[in-house]
Amino acid sequence: MPSLRALLSCLLLAALPAVATPIYTYIDAEGNRVFTDQPRKNAKRLDVTPTNNMSSTPRTRDVKIGPAQPVKKPMFHYQLLRILVPEPDSTVRSGEGKVIVTVSSDPALQDGHRYLLLLDGQPVGAPGRSPVFALDNLDRGTHQISVEIYDELGRLLEKTPNQPFHLQRISLNQKRLANPCKAEEYGVRPECPLKDKPEEKRSWVPFL
Template identity: 55%
Template sequence: MRYPALLWLVLIAASAQAAVYTYVDANGNRVFTDQPGKGAERVPMPTRSGTSAPATATPPRTGKVAVPSKSTVMRYQMLRILGPLPDTAVREEDGSLIVTLTSEPALQPNHRYRLLLDGEIAQAPGRSPVFALSNVDRGTHTLAAEIIDQDDHVIERTPAQPVHLQRISLIQKRRVHPCRTADYGVRPECPLKDKPEDD
């Protein structure tokens, strides 16, 4: 098969493996063909480089879910002080006060409860929803509860609610439970200086 001279580049590009030959015909025209013939010379074909553009590296799949740079803040549907109830009067001789909290859902890992008394931290935060306070002054106080994360960031907080603590005075204690001889120097409301002299 003979090809016009203008198509020789197309033939070269079409197949790097097929042999292409050329010769000059009787009319002086350069002829290219894929058939070897008398006086035809084989056309050197450009060799293809074995290298290719490097493929874009694809990181291997690890099966792990990508973690966002900032963790999603978990929100609680409810945080409440179960007891004492708001505006309740609590009568305790020694000023003790038991405060119980509840949350929905339950406290999550790395989260802690924190109790505020009059706007100040009443005790070290912890995972227990029960706080036992002692020697709280008589009078009206405010209670508020918080849920904090491992970095002490507040996640949830209740409104401050009042509580009234009533403590019996030493005089009132002595009236309710009079001092006996063995009580002086033992009971706070029965100091030794008040002990009557023996007859």
């Protein structure tokens, strides 16, 4: 029966697995994972299991699935972070309002990590690796300082509590009282301006 043979042939053809199109994948210049059916340099061929699904799917040559997400490192833990100078609640005397702050950490500052100094709750400069900070022209009175450590991802790793110190700025008049100006020091010492130099007494003998 010809009709029965034709039907059997159709059934056999339908049972045969479809020919799979080769699929390749690679990372493009922008860091995106790309899938394509076109072979190219540095592309890796993927093993795709054939399917008997006869539904037609539009053929896409290049498909991007977005850049790979970087794996974040676990946060590093410092056992100790403290301010060495000035000591807590200490008094600093400076006519120019200069204060040197030094810090220490245990373990030592790791690669990619940065210190940040805060004065009265405000950051001083940009984060850096130096454990020494120079403050200049501070107002007299009590100030609060603290130090933070950040990693290369900008995450806060460690922070000291606020630590107070007291700044005393000696006035020029107080300096002159403590150390009177000598004649040769006028115009040399800041507290001994030339305008305050007393006139020299001249001794003279009347002409006879």
